[in-house]
Amino acid sequence: VRAPVIPEDDVERVRALQALALLDSAPEERFDRITRTAARLLGVPIALVNLVDDRRQWTKSAVGSEPGTEADRRVSFCAHVVGDAAPVVVPETTTDERFHDNPMVVEDPHLRAYGGVPVRGPSGHVLGSLCVADVAPRRFGARELGILADLAGWVEAEFDRTMLARLSWQEQQVRERVEAITTAVGEGIVVFDREGVVLTANPAAEALARPGGVVGRHVQDMLADADGAREAIEALLAHGELDRPIRWELDVPGDRRALEATVSSLPTERAHVAVVRDVSARRALERMKDEFVATVSHELRTPLTSIKGTLALVLGGITGEVADETQDLLTVAHGNTDRLIRLVNDVLEIERLSSGRVELVPEATDALTLVGAAVDAVLGMAADAGVGIETEVTPEPLDVDPDRVVQILTNLLGNAVRFSAAGSCVRLEVDGDDAEVRFRVIDEGRGIPSELHERIFDRFAQADASDRRDRAGTGLGLPIARGLAERHGGRLVVRSRPGEGATFEVGLPRRAPVAASGGAP
């Protein structure tokens, strides 16, 4: 036996064969009528449609044999048709060096003659053979091969039909799966064309929209009363295709709902898909949290006001002379009351910053004025700590919220003083260019290791939690300062190396962004 050639692309060929799902399938009349026709036209006792996979030949249809029969690929006649990708004609098997000792020749059914032509699948791979065989020697000439080739075309047409049926079945599966998923999700999914007309919508989207259905309507009508939706949709439709998803936040005042939508383009369909979520509950929670924080801080501040006031009056000698020791103890209580009040104020401030509710009141001012106010605010604590403050400021006009910028600078100066040794100095430098004004607070303290350069801007983080000198800090000064700088469209960064002090630089645009509060981004 000479074993058949294995084609180079056999793996892909076998995969293409398996994709048809014909292997090990039941006999089918549509193939049987081809083998019957072949047997009749060529006057042979045996006609077969054989499929050849990676290890065997399998008979799909047979005259003179049984459908479903297998043979090892190495002794398969049809495997030679597949290996050669060409017709194979054997007029006399017993003298053919390829087949003379083939089991099908020396044993039952004792084949003496064979003629097979390739049958190709939709991908062009040779999947098997349409073949005829005889138990007596005979020649298969051009006429016989022509008939076989024509009938092979018929087999191939049946393969194509199989493929189409499978593809449409698979497509149906995919469609049903997508349908099931889009029905199951809680988010509304709306597909609309480039003109804004809704093509499909899942049940969640139908539920989110007002009564009257979604499909066929214009997205604009559905979001008619959502704040900012008209402009966003117009911009999207004018833009055509999106290269990345965009996010909309829509407030629907009519029924007090808040929607969040992520819109992406479907490039193959010239359409957009919007995934819409009702975030009303989340918004309500955020509102409750805001109110809670505001209430708690008010409730905390009221008793603190009484405590601080009472202590201040007693310390001030209103009720008579206070003994030294008592004075010391009351001073501790008074100082800690201040600290608690600062903490409450800072928590409230950071909460306002994170919920975007800090409103800036920008006005024309100058770096000189701002620096002056900030330095005045920390002179007392600097003197107590024995730390000097130097400034190097040129007049730099800018449009910012002066209270907020003084707050930033005071926070930074206060930090710098607290981390400076007695006898050292804190510098405040200012310079600027066309776009921005930069304030630098430079200390000679022990510096901040680089791995903490971002962490110190986290809430309640301190470079060294065991630092006893930082008792006056709330741990919120830096995050608040950064939040306020960013609210101005600016930035706050630190440059420092351990042992070499630290420089905090605030860069503020000459003009704070106007009306930057709240709303859709």
Add this chain to the structure above:
Amino acid sequence: VSRRILVVDDEPDIRLVARLALERLGGFEVVEAADADGAVAAVDARPPDAVLLDVMMPSDDGPATLRRLRALPDGNDLDVVFLTAKVQAAEVARLEALGVRGVLAKPFDPMTLATELRTLLGWEERT
């Protein structure tokens, strides 16, 4: 004759601190009211020289109380200073726009309260 100041705050403790600060350090006479009704009654009985009015109060808040005081005969001539824990610029501007002499931040420093009040009202330092 010392000036009379009406302190309106729902917190008795804070009224006590304010009273002590204004009486002992400012030499003022202090009248207290715990709410809008009390304030209206006090002004009605005898108009004070100034009103120190808390903003956050249950039922009628500071601005609502102010409206009721203004509705009284001669109410338009009352000198009012708000006392508020909300010291954001926007909030302070909103309160100032209501036609008061000034806005003081809470918690206040009782040692300087009388002086700050004098400054806002344009009163001469007591000698």
